[in-house]
Amino acid sequence: MHHFIDRRANPKGKSLGNRQRFLERARESIKERVDRSVRDKSIKDGGGIPAEGEKVTIPSRGLKEPRFHHSAKGGRRRHVLPGNKDFVVGDTLKRPQGGAGEGGKQASEDGDGADEFSFTLTRDEYLEILFDGLELPDLVKKASVETETIGTRRAGLTTAGTPNNLNLVRTMRNSLGRRIALQRPTAKSIAELQKQIEELQALAERSTEQEAYLEELILRLEALERKRRVVGYIDPLDLRYDTHVPEKIRNSRAVVFCLMDVSGSMQEREKDLAKRFFLLLHLFLARSYEHTELVFVRHTHHAQEVDEETFFYARETGGTIVSTALEKMKEIVAKRYPPDEWNIYGAQASDGENFGNDSARCKALLLEELLPVCQYYAYVEIVDENAEMLLSNPEAGEDLWQNYRQVKAQVPHFEMQRVSQPSHIYPIFREFFLPKAKGAQNAGG
Amino acid sequence: MQAGDTISKPLFTGPEWTFELLEVARDAIEDIALNDLGLDVYPNQIEIISAEQMLDAYSCVGLPLMYQHWSFGKHFARDEALYRTGRQGLAYEIVINSNPCISYNMEENTMAMQTLVMAHAAFGHNHFFKNNYLFQQWTDAAGIHDYLAFAKNYIAACEERYGLSAVEEILDAAHALQSQGVFRYGRPPKPTTEELAAMQKVREGYESGQSVLDIWTDATMGGDKLEQIRDEPYSARRKLMNLPQENLLYFLEKHSPVLDPWQSEILRIVRMLAQYLYPQKQTKVMNEGCATFVHYYIINKLFEQGRLTEGAYMEMMHSHTNVVLQPEYDDPRYSGINPYALGFAMMQDIRRICENPTDEDREWFPDFAGDPDWRRVMRDAWANYRDESFIQQFLSPHLIRKFKLFTLADDAEQSHLVVSQIHNRSGYRSVRRDLAHSYDLAYLEPDIQVTDADLKGDRELKLTHTVRDGIHLSEDDRDEVLKHLRRLWGYDVSLEAVDAGS
Numbered sequence: 001m002h003h004f005i006d007r008r009a010n011p012k013g014k015s016l017g018n019r020q021r022f023l024e025r026a027r028e029s030i031k032e033r034v035d036r037s038v039r040d041k042s043i044k045d046g047g048g049i050p051a052e053g054e055k056v057t058i059p060s061r062g063l064k065e066p067r068f069h070h071s072a073k074g075g076r077r078r079h080v081l082p083g084n085k086d087f088v089v090g091d092t093l094k095r096p097q098g099g100a101g102e103g104g105k106q107a108s109e110d111g112d113g114a115d116e117f118s119f120t121l122t123r124d125e126y127l128e129i130l131f132d133g134l135e136l137p138d139l140v141k142k143a144s145v146e147t148e149t150i151g152t153r154r155a156g157l158t159t160a161g162t163p164n165n166l167n168l169v170r171t172m173r174n175s176l177g178r179r180i181a182l183q184r185p186t187a188k189s190i191a192e193l194q195k196q197i198e199e200l201q202a203l204a205e206r207s208t209e210q211e212a213y214l215e216e217l218i219l220r221l222e223a224l225e226r227k228r229r230v231v232g233y234i235d236p237l238d239l240r241y242d243t244h245v246p247e248k249i250r251n252s253r254a255v256v257f258c259l260m261d262v263s264g265s266m267q268e269r270e271k272d273l274a275k276r277f278f279l280l281l282h283l284f285l286a287r288s289y290e291h292t293e294l295v296f297v298r299h300t301h302h303a304q305e306v307d308e309e310t311f312f313y314a315r316e317t318g319g320t321i322v323s324t325a326l327e328k329m330k331e332i333v334a335k336r337y338p339p340d341e342w343n344i345y346g347a348q349a350s351d352g353e354n355f356g357n358d359s360a361r362c363k364a365l366l367l368e369e370l371l372p373v374c375q376y377y378a379y380v381e382i383v384d385e386n387a388e389m390l391l392s393n394p395e396a397g398e399d400l401w402q403n404y405r406q407v408k409a410q411v412p413h414f415e416m417q418r419v420s421q422p423s424h425i426y427p428i429f430r431e432f433f434l435p436k437a438k439g440a441q442n443a444g445g
Numbered sequence: 446m447q448a449g450d451t452i453s454k455p456l457f458t459g460p461e462w463t464f465e466l467l468e469v470a471r472d473a474i475e476d477i478a479l480n481d482l483g484l485d486v487y488p489n490q491i492e493i494i495s496a497e498q499m500l501d502a503y504s505c506v507g508l509p510l511m512y513q514h515w516s517f518g519k520h521f522a523r524d525e526a527l528y529r530t531g532r533q534g535l536a537y538e539i540v541i542n543s544n545p546c547i548s549y550n551m552e553e554n555t556m557a558m559q560t561l562v563m564a565h566a567a568f569g570h571n572h573f574f575k576n577n578y579l580f581q582q583w584t585d586a587a588g589i590h591d592y593l594a595f596a597k598n599y600i601a602a603c604e605e606r607y608g609l610s611a612v613e614e615i616l617d618a619a620h621a622l623q624s625q626g627v628f629r630y631g632r633p634p635k636p637t638t639e640e641l642a643a644m645q646k647v648r649e650g651y652e653s654g655q656s657v658l659d660i661w662t663d664a665t666m667g668g669d670k671l672e673q674i675r676d677e678p679y680s681a682r683r684k685l686m687n688l689p690q691e692n693l694l695y696f697l698e699k700h701s702p703v704l705d706p707w708q709s710e711i712l713r714i715v716r717m718l719a720q721y722l723y724p725q726k727q728t729k730v731m732n733e734g735c736a737t738f739v740h741y742y743i744i745n746k747l748f749e750q751g752r753l754t755e756g757a758y759m760e761m762m763h764s765h766t767n768v769v770l771q772p773e774y775d776d777p778r779y780s781g782i783n784p785y786a787l788g789f790a791m792m793q794d795i796r797r798i799c800e801n802p803t804d805e806d807r808e809w810f811p812d813f814a815g816d817p818d819w820r821r822v823m824r825d826a827w828a829n830y831r832d833e834s835f836i837q838q839f840l841s842p843h844l845i846r847k848f849k850l851f852t853l854a855d856d857a858e859q860s861h862l863v864v865s866q867i868h869n870r871s872g873y874r875s876v877r878r879d880l881a882h883s884y885d886l887a888y889l890e891p892d893i894q895v896t897d898a899d900l901k902g903d904r905e906l907k908l909t910h911t912v913r914d915g916i917h918l919s920e921d922d923r924d925e926v927l928k929h930l931r932r933l934w935g936y937d938v939s940l941e942a943v944d945a946g947s
Contacts, residue, residue, distance in 0.1 A: 006464070070916045078882070079883070082850055083772075083779075083848075092864070095862055
């Protein structure tokens, strides 16, 4: 009639369906937040997504579940409260500010402060919303180079080990517990006894009572000292050691080259667009590889490797020779990223202006040097905000565009697009990584 | 250690629980619950679940099977965030009003906590569910699991056939009217014979795997009735539609000109669940008080009998004390009256009044002061009252003094709040009445009724909100709910506020 049931083994995530419905429902607000976090954060820390996921705060508009209920204000009410100390009938109190529990409802960014709703998106959910509908292209799978490293992992505590692995905190905790339990005499109590004995001994004459007391004290002192010897300060029983076990760590690594023209024509708007593109690419790849590195190369008429800050925020002037950046990339690959260990990605942003016949050189560099070692190479041309003609007609374009078009015709894992607004970035990024791209065969040798 | 009736050895000694130990403890608890306290319970089904499963159960209003909806996901996300960041603990248990009575115990609990939880939920709540008149009259403990399974599958089938967003739209709207989806004052009209037959068909169809959606047609539901209604004269129409009607969901389900049968059925599901949960809203103080009193009595008895170690007893007492803590109004932890504290104190007080009545108690409670059988008095109270009437009948001056209760009158037209009653001779009755009043759901929840719907004319649905004590509806939410209502009705909806004329 009565019985117990163990449900713990039941499938988990019973509420998964509800959670998905909830995310779907909140998708717009969440996407807005996700986009904002992309805009605000730097590329290097992975777009700011911690491994355990992203905390998202969304206004509860749209997530509200309205009900008919009484207003908290107005009318005549009676509240019964506990804990009267010295009120008598007829005492008056000031009405608490903001009415009954409604304080702070007005003041907030979204005008809906009291109902702000925050929760944690898992990293996967976050990326899923970010890369909504994108697929990992085949090319990413193939050459993910795995290197094995032997590392160590902590594996709890043991009672035996080498001194350098002694876990002091645990050991001392055990020691303290044991000393309290076995009532080890403290140094202070012994010192007090000794002092009493010395005082008695220092007397020139002692009465028989004092003599007896002295003897008793000496006996007591001996007992304490014996106990102190038996109950050690640290006993072998207390010792705890950390242990480590060796572990194989698999690495698959990728490096993303971000190449950007920083000559005078690239203003804040252009750089912001480029940043969004590079960030998306990095996040996307970070999802497939355990380590992704970023290399920032900027160029005018000469190229140099810089940090992210300089890359996006410093401004230079000078002529434009795009091939310098490609040369630089080739050089860095040769020096630091052997293609049989690294998945190499190239991402280039420019406004399409180039010097003289340099564009032909770029084409040659790409075809002969870079594309054979790259998994994928994407070129984004940032054009004027109202360059409708260029956006609608891929055949039109400057020298660089034309040369790159020839590259594209030959190599499938090379892609190029034009953008003029932030809203373009995401769609073209999607287009780059739609499942059609298959080009890994060329990479890695 | 003082020995009680019998001297026995402890039921368990360590903190770890096993199923064997759980059974031993359950048997010991059961012995006291049935043979000493005289409780009457449904068979127990005690389930051990993990913390995550507890969060799951939480988010679905504590029901074991629930249809899917985004709001449950939202509650899950919120509870989980609070739990993971340590801002909110999990309940030790959840118990379901069903036969057999299902209670969930968390695996993280120690053996002592499991024992406490079993006494609390599997016997205290269980007895209350089985015996309180509200639950007896309004809920069907034996049928709820079947109904939940039916609801879940029905809604899943609708999603498949009509699409997620179509179903969601109806559920959102129905949820918005949940509090207006119960019959407060009387039994619902009996289902018509056509409806009974249709329900029977649904059950059969459901069991035989035939799609239930095919069965809810106008023919089986007697939908052609609507035509008749349209031809009736004004007064007869109001009579036929049971106007005025407080149960908005019921009214929409029966009379909405635009809902398909499957949509009406979803309203019906939401309404049935709202009604099933309504008695729990009305008996929070009593239900928790009963369960807390029972666990307190049982663990003390077990300890007297030497069947609990001092350590286990201390752990239980520690937990018990936290549960019944009532911070005072000026304490930062104060957040209203704790139903556990008030309920438990009142139960203990009833026992005291039976065992050691004072003259004051004899004057206030002539019916049971000094009654030699406090157990029977207690069982009668558990069976025949809800929070409002229970407080009105049983809150003693002794307790009012102990809690130092006082009434604050808040009149929006005055600049200050006024202490209108305190815990003295002239205040006892008023304080008690005011406190009881604050548990009266019919007063707490807005009184909104359908007053007219001219199906032949403009089809406007006319609602009336009866305003009492000058307290109006919160406006933002009101307008949102009205949008939902309009969606369900299909035509204009108006809401008029009428003063009750105090």
